[in-house]
Structure formats: structure tokens, C-alpha cells
Amino acid sequence: MIMDFVTGAALLLALCYLQAINVRACQGRPWLLRLSSGLLFGVICLVGMWLPIAPHEGVFFDARTAVLSMAALFGGAWVALLAGLIAAAGRLWLGGIGMYVGVANVILPLLMGLAMRALVQRGRLPLNALSLWLFGVLLHLGVLLVLSALPAEHYQRILTYLALPSLLVLPLAGVMLGLLLKDIGQRQHTERDLQFSEARLRAIAGALPDLLMVLDEDGRYLEVIAPDPQLLRLPVGALLGKRLHEVLALSQAESLLAFVRLTLSSNAPQVTEYRMQTLAGLRLFEAHARRLDVTLEGRAAVVMIIRDITERSLAEEELRIAAIAFETQQGMFITDASSHILRVNQAFCRITGYQPDDVIGQHTRLLSSGQQGVEFYRQMWQSIHQHGSWQGEIWNRRKSGEVFPEWLSISAVRATDGRVSHYVASLSDISERKEAEQQIRHLAFYDPLTGLPNRRLLLDRLQQAMAHSAQSGQYGALMFLDLDNFKNINDLYGHQAGDQLLLQAAGRLSALVRSSEAVARLGGDEFVLMLEQLGGQADQAASRAEQLGGQILHSLSQPYSLLGQPLHSSVSIGVVLFLGNHESVDELFKRADLSMYEAKHAGKNALRFFDPQMQAVVSTRLRLQEEMRQGLREGHFILHYQAQVEEGCGVVGAEALLRWQHPQQGLLGPAAFIPLAERSGLIQALDGLVLRQACLQLARWQAQGGALARLSLAVNLSAVMLYQPGFVEDLQALLEETGAAAQLLKLEITESLLLDDMAAASQRMNALRQMGIRFSIDDFGTGYSSMAYLQKLPLDQLKIDQSFIRELPGNPSSLAIVRATCAMAQSLGLQVIAEGVETPAQRQVLLDSGCRHFQGYLFARPVPVEQFEALLAAQ
Structure with a gap:
């Protein structure tokens, strides 16, 4: 039997020799190499099948497993497919009771070889003798496992005769074959690299x-x-x-x-x-x-x-000679003491269009454009006589008659007796520079897309208008316009459509204003109109501004033709009147902006005048915002914990709820500050604070042991935090830093947050799930509530919103929603928890509906951690 294996090993050596010849013969033709390699490996398998080990009639065993696995490992999918087809056909042709098992043992090494190839190519597995031997052992263990499909008496005979030799010899044969094929491949790469390097060097040298x-x-x-x-x-x-x-x-x-x-x-x-x-x-x-x-x-x-x-x-x-002859890139000419031209260079001819024969002997006034007066030339010659030189900007005329700007430098050349014998002048055409300066000036004061004045020019004109208003005693107005739904159009139809919308809106606005009024674009979808001379009475000025505003609302709500199709938009307008310069420009802008946002909140396509009450609201909001920043710095934000209860088990977890210990107003709930935090950008800092304190508390409970160590802790997560770049990595680092167990941390996410960007939310939630973190949908039932998105997300729990619980058991609609939610969760294998449970009747209805987890005043109020731990100890 061992000799049969040795014969198989000899076939493998022959295969290596033939493959080395094949690689050389097919060099540079990868498709032919794949074809010939597949045929070669397949034929070797056939030869092995003709010289098989047959422990029982109809059962054949040979070295094809090693051959096919190496075909897949070193040749790839196409070589493996061709060799496998040949080997499978040969095994089917041989027949016998082990025919189909033999075909399976053709497929197995191919699949395992391709799998190992993928691991090697991705750098997850080294290709060496040890990995090849382990691969061979696993492969032939698999082969023996596949052979177990044979009748028991045949399989026992196979194990008796083939198990030990196949696990000893064939893996070593696979190692030998793999190392030889690896060496052949490395030699091929080395030879190809050398040939390529030599060819490249020769090509470079030849080029x-x-x-x-x-x-x-x-x-x-x-x-x-x-x-x-x-x-x-x-x-x-x-x-x-x-x-x-x-x-x-x-x-x-x-x-x-x-x-x-x-x-x-x-x-x-x-x-x-x-x-x-x-x-x-x-x-x-x-x-x-x-x-x-x-x-x-x-x-x-x-x-x-x-x-x-x-x-x-x-x-x-030649360049040295040309330098002597003043051939530079600048135009140069030499005149005598009476300003008659003696010599010019090629640059002079190129700039002015004159040839040497046209100007030599002529007076320099030939070049004059007539745009400089007598006084200009008097001062120029005075400088030359006093200082021996002059330089400056001047307008001259080309041969074609075109007037152009040039930078001219004139130096006097004196003879040995001190008299001026010649003048040497150099000139540069600065037309492009002047055009660039003009463009820069235009870009500095005008919007490049619409051509309207920009913020800088508008501020200048507004200051002038305020000064005129103070002198004339007439009111002016500042109108702040923001296109409604511009972002949706821009995102849906692209920036080209967005630009067309802005251009058409700018054109309509320009057509509505008088020449004494100004329309400007601040950027994005924001425009500003400045109105002057609206009358000496405030009501008269407001009426005129409102009349124009109505025209603007009507005009900008008409359909736009964008990319060949009609689309609708509208505008929200905020108006502030001014008389003189009692308010600053910045203050006027703030008031107009506030009014515009009031128009937005009123349902868009509306106009609102500034109301001093708006300023009071904003001032209060700004003061509270600054107090929040101070509270973050001084540690005024703390966590309270509300128990989460499981029927029959008691307290199994808690929800971390943020509270603000305000120095003057006392303890504030999240409704008093979370909306402002979201608008002001402080929500990210608050989320980070809650997560850090929650993880620290989890770690402390773990260290204390007992029931505390088994508690889960739920934390609400905002959209800003979930979609923040690097959030997954930051949370992982926080867990490692604090030592909190990830599987005890539960993140509560609202439905509307997920629908903002389902793909990004799913990706990040899956990454967090791999760390062990669990997820709960907060306020379930108030949003989209689709089973489709629930199936896509790694969820653990649905939290029924307290608005439905509050109306139980008397409201049939709420009861139906609760029952449907419980049924949906059960079908998806999700846990259900109800928040806001306050009465035993509510608890019983929930139990009857299939909900066994509760949170609410019936069980415990949100309390500081010491009281929460005391509650748990009492339980």
C-alpha cells in the first residue's frame, strides 16, 4: 500500500517538472497558461486514477486530492475548474460504488484550495511548509469524512488500509508539491521581473x-x-x-x-x-x-x-551675444537725445506690432495714445532730468491702433562730458495683469454665479443707505430671503439644477427692484434686498415693503424650468425697517435673519416683519446656551437612573437620564435644554458626557459584584453622535478605558434618526454590535415603524412610547398598537419594553399583550445613583 502512495508522489514530481516547462512555454500568455495548466493537472489526476489504490472493488483512492488542491491554490478558479472537470469525468468513467463519493472528493480539494488561495492572497495565512502540511492534513481528514458516505463495511475497510497512509504520505506529498509549485511561481515572477526590468531599462535608454x-x-x-x-x-x-x-x-x-x-x-x-x-x-x-x-x-x-x-x-x-544686444523678454528700444528711435528688439516688435523699419528714425510720439495729458509728460521728463530715470504705468498705442497699458522704464545714458547722449527704455505689456486685477475687483464685490453684489458690496451700500436715511428722514428696509426646499432640489437633481434655480431666482428679483434698490446674494440660497426712500412714516414704509414682498412671494413661487422640466419652489422673507444709523449693520442683519426664520416656521412662502419679542426670545436662548456651556465645564449635568423591570425577575437594568442641576432654577429635565442643545451644537458634548458617565457607572457596578454587576444600562443616542465620524472607534476606546462590559450597554435610538440615513446607521450599528453593544428602538410606534427596516438592523428591543401606554386600557387604538407591536417583536425575536407604566391596570394590559418588561413610576422614578442602588438592595 505504501508503494502505491510512493507511486503517487512520483506522479507529483512529474507534474512539477511538466508545470515548470509549461510556465516557460506559456510566458506572456496568461490565458494559455491557465488552459494548459488546467489540462496538465487534470491529466495527472487521470493518470493517478489509472494507478489507484483500490481497497475494495469499485472504490478508488489516489493522489488526485493533493493535485487538485494545489491546482486551485496555485492556478486559481479557471485552472481548478478545468482540472476538476477532467478529474470528475475520469472518476465517473471509472464507475464503481464509490463513484459519487469520488466526485465529491474531486470537489472538496478544489474548494479548500480556493479558500486557502484567498487567505494567502489577503495576507491572512503564510504559504510555507507548515501551512501546507496542516492544509494537507485537514484536506485528507475531509476526504476520509466524505468517504464515510460509503457503505459501512467498505468504509471500515478504507479506514483500515488508507487512513494512516493518507494522513502521513499525502499531506507530505502536498507539501512537496506546493513548495515546488511555489518555487516555480517565484522563479517565473523573478524571470519576468528581470526581463521587464531589462526591457524597461533598454526602452528608457533608447528613448x-x-x-x-x-x-x-x-x-x-x-x-x-x-x-x-x-x-x-x-x-x-x-x-x-x-x-x-x-x-x-x-x-x-x-x-x-x-x-x-x-x-x-x-x-x-x-x-x-x-x-x-x-x-x-x-x-x-x-x-x-x-x-x-x-x-x-x-x-x-x-x-x-x-x-x-x-x-x-x-x-x-548666441544668447550671450543677444544679451549684449538687449534681447530680453521685455520690449526695449534706444533713442537719441531728441527721442528719435535708433534700435528696437524683437520683444518690442511683438508687443507693439511695429517692425524695426517702421519705427527707426521716428519720434517716440509715434507710440502715444493721447490718453495722457501734457502735465503727465511734464512730470515724467522732470523726473528723468532730475534723477536720470522714470518708471510707471502708461497707455500707448500699437500699430493696429489698439490702446494698451504698459509698464515703461526710461533711463538716460550720459556721455563722458555729462550730456545725455541716448535714452534706453524697456516696456512690458500689462494688459493681462490689468484684466486680472479687474476680475479680482469684480470677484471681491460680486457673486460669481449670479453676478449680483455680494455681502461685502451690500454692507458698503447699506452703510451708505443708512447715512442717507439719517439725512433725509426717510425709512429704508432690509429684506432677508431664503429659498424654500432648495436643499432638496439641489440633492435630488444635482448642483446644476440648483445653480439654474439660483440664476432664475436672481433674475426675477432683479426685475422687481428699482435702480435705487439693491439685491444681493449672500451665499447658498440666501438673498438680501435693500430698499430706500420708503417714506417718512413707519406704517407707510412697512406697507411699501410688504407690497414688494408680496410681489416677490408671487414671482418666486411660479414654476422654474430646471433641466428641461418644471419644478416649484418658494421663498421665506424676513423684513426689518431702519431709520438712520441708530442700529448697527450687524444688528439689522440679525433682525432680518430672525424674521426670515419666523417666516420659515410659519409654514414657508411667507413674509414676517421683525418683532422685538423675537429678540427677547433669542436673548433668553443665548443666555441659556451660555449657561449650558458653563454647566458642562463645572459638572452641573448629572445622571439619574430609572429602573427597568422584568416580570417575575424584578429590576434587570436601568435607563440613564440626564438632568441639569441649574444653580438658580434647580433640577431641570431634558425637555428644558435638549432642544436648545440640538440647535446650538452642544448635543454632541452632552451625548459624550452621558456615555462616559454611564460607562464609568457600569464599571463601578461590575467591580461591586452581585446583582449590580448584572444590570444593563440604557443610554439615549442622538443623531449627531451616531453619524459623527469616528464614533464607533471613540466608543470602543471609551469602553476599553473604563473597563465597562459592552454587552451591558444598551443604546436607545429613535426611529426618525434611523430613517435619515439608513445605510450609514446600519453600518455603524453592526460595527457596534460586533463589540457586544445592544440596541433598542426608542418611542416605537410614533414614527415609520416598518418591519422592513427592523429586519435590516441589529436590534434587541422595541420600547413602546409612553403616549400609547398613557391611554391604556381605555383607548382601543392605543391597545391595538401595543398588541401589534408585541406581535411584531415576537415575530422578529425582539424583546419589548413599555415606558411610562404608572398603574397596575396598564401593567396587566401589557402582560396580557405579551410585554414582560416595564419602566415607569409604577415601579420607580428616575433617582440619583445612591437611591437607585438602595432600591435594588431593598428588592
């Missing part, structure tokens, strides 16, 4: 315009790459193997050989220039050389990159 030469320490040409053979002394074939002295003149050969040896003796690159007679004539070369890190044919060598700098040298010489 360079420079010569590349490798010379040894004796000056022998070992390698020559010449994009232009005309730059060589001899053809490339004639140079290879020759020494410098055989190709160049003695002095030149000695000079280059000395340069080669200098490079060999130095670790730094060397540079030299030399002239040489080539097939293209006498050329000037610049050679950069560096010592090679390896020896070639046992000799040290250098690599030289040689560039033909003949044209560059000539160009540099």
Missing part, C-alpha cells in the same frame, strides 16, 4: 537622446546604446570589444581613459566635456560617469551618459 556607454577599467567598450549612430566614431558593432586607443586619437583616448579611472577611484559621479570627430562631423559632448557597483567580466567598469551639447553651446553663445 533618451543621449549616448549610453559602459567601459571597463582598460577603456574597453562593453555596452553602447546610441539613439543616433551618427554621433559615434564607428558603428555600434564595430565599437564593442575595442579599447579607446583603438578608436580614438592617442591624446583623446588617454584623456578619456584618465576620466574613466578617476570615476572608478571616486564614489561620486564625474562630469567632463570633450570634442570628437563623429560620423556627423566634429561635435562637442558632455559626459556624466558613475562607477558600477558590480564588476563585468571580472573588471571594474563605469557607465557613461554622453550628451551632444553642440547646439546648446552654440545657443549659449
Whole structure:
């Protein structure tokens, strides 16, 4: 029997040899390699089946499991599929009572090989002898398990004869085959990388315009790459193997050989220039050389990159000559003492359009545009006479008649006797700079999308309007406009549709205002109208502003044509009147903004004037907001705990409820500060505080042991916190820091929060669930309440809202909702808890409906932690 296994191992060696040949033959043709590899592995399996181990008639056992698993591991899915089809067909052809089991043992190694391939490719499993051996043992244990499908007498015989050899020999054969195939693959990659590297280097060298030469320490040409053979002394074939002295003149050969040896003796690159007679004539070369890190044919060598700098040298010489002739990028001209032009450069011709013959001998007034007066030229010449130079901005005229701005510098050249003999002038066309400055000025004061004045220009005009109002005694008005539902249109139809809506709205507003009035865009979907001269009486001014506001409401509520389809929008307008400059500009903006938000709250598409009572509400809100910040700093926010009870078990958990110990107002519930915290952005800080205190309390209860250590703790979570970037990682770090058990922490989330972004909520909840955290839907029944979204989320509990509990048992609708909720939860395998349970009758109705978890005043009120622990101890 062992010899049969040895025969199988020999087949594996033959497979490796043939696969190595196959890899070389199919190099560069991956599809052919996959096809031939699949055929090769399949044929080897067939050969193995022709020389099988047959412990019983109709039952065949061979090394194909190792072959097929390695086909999948090293060849991938296509190779595995082809080899598996061949092996399966062969096994079916052989027949016997183990035919279908044999096919299963074809599929098993393929699947396990592909699985191991995926683990190796993802870096989760190393590919070495140990992993291959463990894989082989697991594979053949699986094979023996599959063989258990045979009749018991046959399976017992197989175990007797094949179990030990298959677990000893075939895994080792798989290790041998895997390591050999790995070596073949690594060699293939190495050879391909070397070929690619060599081809890339040759391509790079061939693409360079420079010569590349490798010379040894004796000056022998070992390698020559010449994009232009005309730059060589001899053809490339004639140079290879020759020494410098055989190709160049003695002095030149000695000079280059000395340069080669200098490079060999130095670790730094060397540079030299030399002239040489080539097939293209006498050329000037610049050679950069560096010592090679390896020896070639046992000799040290250098690599030289040689560039033909003949044209560059000539160009540099021409540039030196041109510099003398003042050929710069700036236009230049020279005049005599009487301002007649003597010489111009090419830049002058390019800028002015004049050719040298057009201007030489002409007076410089030829260039004058006529836009500068006599006084300008008097001051210019006065500066030249006094200081010897002048520079500044001037408008001149091109040959075409076009007037353009230029920066002109004039210097006087004096003879030895001190008299002015010439004037040298340089000029630059600054048209583009002037246009850019104009664009910058426009962007500084106008909205780039609509072309309307922006905030900066509006503020300037508003200050002027307030000053005029103070002088004239007439009222003005500031109207703050915000497009309704703009965000929805922008999100649904894209930014292009949003921009079109803004442009059309701006056009309608501009058509409604007088020239003395201003319409501006502040940004986003916000516009501002400034009205002046509305009359000397407040009621008269308000009437005129309201009349215009009505026109705006009507105009902006008409359909818009966006992306070829009609869409509707509207506008909310806030108005504040002003007389003189008694209020600051910022105060007017705040009042108009407040009025606009009142219009929004009134149902949108409305106009509201500023009411001083609004300011009082805002001031109160701002004061409370600052007190909240102070409370966060000074630790005025504390947690109270309300027991959560299970029927027949007593207190099984608690909900952490935030309270504000206000220095003046006493203990405040969440209704007094949570809405403001959400509007002001403080909700995130409050959520973080609650989570930290809750985790610390859980950790303390765990440390105390007993019943406290088993309590779960529910914490309400806001939308801001759930969708905050990094929330999952931050909460994990908090649990690790405090030592709180994640499985005892329960996060309560409202339905409306989930519907804002179901995909993001689901992703984050699943990540938290993997940590052990549990979830409860808070206020269930007041929102969407769909079984579809409940099935998508990792929920543990539904909390029935207290608004339904309060009306039990007398309200049939509430009772129906409670029963439906309990039935839905039971069908989904979720726990149900009712909040706000205050009477025994309510408790009994809930029990009859299938709810066994309660929270409410019937059991306990929210209390500080000491009282809560005392309550638990009394229980």
C-alpha cells in the first residue's frame, strides 16, 4: 500500500517538472497558461486514477486530492475548474460504488484550495511548509469524512488500509508539491521581473537622446546604446570589444581613459566635456560617469551618459551675444537725445506690432495714445532730468491702433562730458495683469454665479443707505430671503439644477427692484434686498415693503424650468425697517435673519416683519446656551437612573437620564435644554458626557459584584453622535478605558434618526454590535415603524412610547398598537419594553399583550445613583 502512495508522489514530481516547462512555454500568455495548466493537472489526476489504490472493488483512492488542491491554490478558479472537470469525468468513467463519493472528493480539494488561495492572497495565512502540511492534513481528514458516505463495511475497510497512509504520505506529498509549485511561481515572477526590468531599462535608454556607454577599467567598450549612430566614431558593432586607443586619437583616448579611472577611484559621479570627430562631423559632448557597483567580466567598469551639447553651446553663445544686444523678454528700444528711435528688439516688435523699419528714425510720439495729458509728460521728463530715470504705468498705442497699458522704464545714458547722449527704455505689456486685477475687483464685490453684489458690496451700500436715511428722514428696509426646499432640489437633481434655480431666482428679483434698490446674494440660497426712500412714516414704509414682498412671494413661487422640466419652489422673507444709523449693520442683519426664520416656521412662502419679542426670545436662548456651556465645564449635568423591570425577575437594568442641576432654577429635565442643545451644537458634548458617565457607572457596578454587576444600562443616542465620524472607534476606546462590559450597554435610538440615513446607521450599528453593544428602538410606534427596516438592523428591543401606554386600557387604538407591536417583536425575536407604566391596570394590559418588561413610576422614578442602588438592595 505504501508503494502505491510512493507511486503517487512520483506522479507529483512529474507534474512539477511538466508545470515548470509549461510556465516557460506559456510566458506572456496568461490565458494559455491557465488552459494548459488546467489540462496538465487534470491529466495527472487521470493518470493517478489509472494507478489507484483500490481497497475494495469499485472504490478508488489516489493522489488526485493533493493535485487538485494545489491546482486551485496555485492556478486559481479557471485552472481548478478545468482540472476538476477532467478529474470528475475520469472518476465517473471509472464507475464503481464509490463513484459519487469520488466526485465529491474531486470537489472538496478544489474548494479548500480556493479558500486557502484567498487567505494567502489577503495576507491572512503564510504559504510555507507548515501551512501546507496542516492544509494537507485537514484536506485528507475531509476526504476520509466524505468517504464515510460509503457503505459501512467498505468504509471500515478504507479506514483500515488508507487512513494512516493518507494522513502521513499525502499531506507530505502536498507539501512537496506546493513548495515546488511555489518555487516555480517565484522563479517565473523573478524571470519576468528581470526581463521587464531589462526591457524597461533598454526602452528608457533608447528613448533618451543621449549616448549610453559602459567601459571597463582598460577603456574597453562593453555596452553602447546610441539613439543616433551618427554621433559615434564607428558603428555600434564595430565599437564593442575595442579599447579607446583603438578608436580614438592617442591624446583623446588617454584623456578619456584618465576620466574613466578617476570615476572608478571616486564614489561620486564625474562630469567632463570633450570634442570628437563623429560620423556627423566634429561635435562637442558632455559626459556624466558613475562607477558600477558590480564588476563585468571580472573588471571594474563605469557607465557613461554622453550628451551632444553642440547646439546648446552654440545657443549659449548666441544668447550671450543677444544679451549684449538687449534681447530680453521685455520690449526695449534706444533713442537719441531728441527721442528719435535708433534700435528696437524683437520683444518690442511683438508687443507693439511695429517692425524695426517702421519705427527707426521716428519720434517716440509715434507710440502715444493721447490718453495722457501734457502735465503727465511734464512730470515724467522732470523726473528723468532730475534723477536720470522714470518708471510707471502708461497707455500707448500699437500699430493696429489698439490702446494698451504698459509698464515703461526710461533711463538716460550720459556721455563722458555729462550730456545725455541716448535714452534706453524697456516696456512690458500689462494688459493681462490689468484684466486680472479687474476680475479680482469684480470677484471681491460680486457673486460669481449670479453676478449680483455680494455681502461685502451690500454692507458698503447699506452703510451708505443708512447715512442717507439719517439725512433725509426717510425709512429704508432690509429684506432677508431664503429659498424654500432648495436643499432638496439641489440633492435630488444635482448642483446644476440648483445653480439654474439660483440664476432664475436672481433674475426675477432683479426685475422687481428699482435702480435705487439693491439685491444681493449672500451665499447658498440666501438673498438680501435693500430698499430706500420708503417714506417718512413707519406704517407707510412697512406697507411699501410688504407690497414688494408680496410681489416677490408671487414671482418666486411660479414654476422654474430646471433641466428641461418644471419644478416649484418658494421663498421665506424676513423684513426689518431702519431709520438712520441708530442700529448697527450687524444688528439689522440679525433682525432680518430672525424674521426670515419666523417666516420659515410659519409654514414657508411667507413674509414676517421683525418683532422685538423675537429678540427677547433669542436673548433668553443665548443666555441659556451660555449657561449650558458653563454647566458642562463645572459638572452641573448629572445622571439619574430609572429602573427597568422584568416580570417575575424584578429590576434587570436601568435607563440613564440626564438632568441639569441649574444653580438658580434647580433640577431641570431634558425637555428644558435638549432642544436648545440640538440647535446650538452642544448635543454632541452632552451625548459624550452621558456615555462616559454611564460607562464609568457600569464599571463601578461590575467591580461591586452581585446583582449590580448584572444590570444593563440604557443610554439615549442622538443623531449627531451616531453619524459623527469616528464614533464607533471613540466608543470602543471609551469602553476599553473604563473597563465597562459592552454587552451591558444598551443604546436607545429613535426611529426618525434611523430613517435619515439608513445605510450609514446600519453600518455603524453592526460595527457596534460586533463589540457586544445592544440596541433598542426608542418611542416605537410614533414614527415609520416598518418591519422592513427592523429586519435590516441589529436590534434587541422595541420600547413602546409612553403616549400609547398613557391611554391604556381605555383607548382601543392605543391597545391595538401595543398588541401589534408585541406581535411584531415576537415575530422578529425582539424583546419589548413599555415606558411610562404608572398603574397596575396598564401593567396587566401589557402582560396580557405579551410585554414582560416595564419602566415607569409604577415601579420607580428616575433617582440619583445612591437611591437607585438602595432600591435594588431593598428588592
